[in-house]
Amino acid sequence: MDDADAVPVAELLDERRHLLEVTYWMLGDSREAENVVGESYRRWYGLSDAERGRITAPRYWLTKTAGGICLGLLARPRRGVTGRRDRTSERSTEPPDVGAQAVLAEEVSRVLLNALDSLSPAERAAFVLNDVFGMASDTVADIVGRPEPECAELADRARRSLRMQRSRSTPPDEQDLLARTVRQACVDEDAELLESLLCPDATAFFDGGGKVRALSRPVHGSRQVAHSLLTLLARHPRTTLTTHSVNGRTGLVVRYDRQVAAVISLDIAEHHVAQVWVVLNPDKLRSWNQPPTIPDSGSHGGPSRQGDGSL
Incomplete structure (x- = not known):
């Protein structure tokens, strides 16, 4: 050699x-x-x-x-x-x-x-x-x-x-309730509650697209997933976490100031969260950060129902 x-x-x-x-x-x-x-x-x-x-x-x-x-x-x-x-x-x-x-x-x-x-x-x-x-x-x-x-x-x-x-047919009300409970556990930084909402073999995927320093590998296990989410969503006065429709089901949206910084989808199996998909890639969040369109004067559409809370 x-x-x-x-x-x-x-x-x-x-x-x-x-x-x-x-x-x-x-x-x-x-x-x-x-x-x-x-x-x-x-x-x-x-x-x-x-x-x-x-x-x-x-x-x-x-x-x-x-x-x-x-x-x-x-x-x-x-x-x-x-x-x-x-x-x-x-x-x-x-x-x-x-x-x-x-x-x-x-x-x-x-x-x-x-x-x-x-x-x-x-x-x-x-x-x-x-x-x-x-x-x-x-x-x-x-x-x-x-x-x-x-x-x-x-x-x-x-x-x-x-x-x-992984996801079975989950009634919208159950999806909504579980997503809101997950949000509250994150806002309260309640690791025990958050872990209890996850399947024992839950997996979290973090998509940073190489544009942000996100976890590059999936996190496996309820305790590890809960820890990774609480670390990502650590309390900060300029960060908010709300529930919002994501891919047709209730998920979570993270904002820093007024900018959407992450969108989180939750897949449910047997009344617990089986998979967590965290999108942090700025390219995939562009549509979330577009300025809202002004509805026609005859439109009566309203914003999607969402929870409110600062981290």
Whole structure:
């Protein structure tokens, strides 16, 4: 190895852990993830010195290579037309890399992984790379091999599918009451109440779009989700939290001064919040920050019903 190729051990281990995390989320099987990472490194060392020298970002090259291998595995017939496969006998529950898996176990819900199995390979890849790892849209498009707008649509379809799986038909009154109770628990900074409103395996997703310093990975577990929400919504005299219609159901809107800073959707299952979707991406909040249109003189429309409260 040339001195120019020397890499600090911490960077090497961080790179390998990153690859294991990406491949595990994409495949849901730790042994397959380990094999894919090994194959990615084999392909790296299969390059000539000159070819490796032209790669300015090895970690990106390895991630793209691993992602492509995962997409190939997900598309295999044994997984079925949607990318799902029978894992009753094949799924590895005792991974070779116990240390890395211990970290993953804290972040990955088995319920969520099973739900990801219902997505198409492209949907799963777009969702995992965008929502789980917060990769830039051009990076996601490069790994998935689709144009950026198509990848954005794939991720949106994946989100809708996951919401439908976790959310049962909830009466509007129940949705409204639970959303208002969640808002009050956040306003009061009541961690115990907020945690009690969440499913034990609740998951929170934070979409910063690379434009704000949001959490780049999902938060799993009622206690962790409650903590992350209370941290995000920490009391401040210029911040308000209100209930508002979000995607046709009661959700939460966070304003800093009069600017919408975040929109929160709540998916309910069995009378508790199963998934929390926090949009912080300024690009996706533009429509929320448009000046209100002045209604015609004959219009009697009113504003959406919303709670009122400062944090």
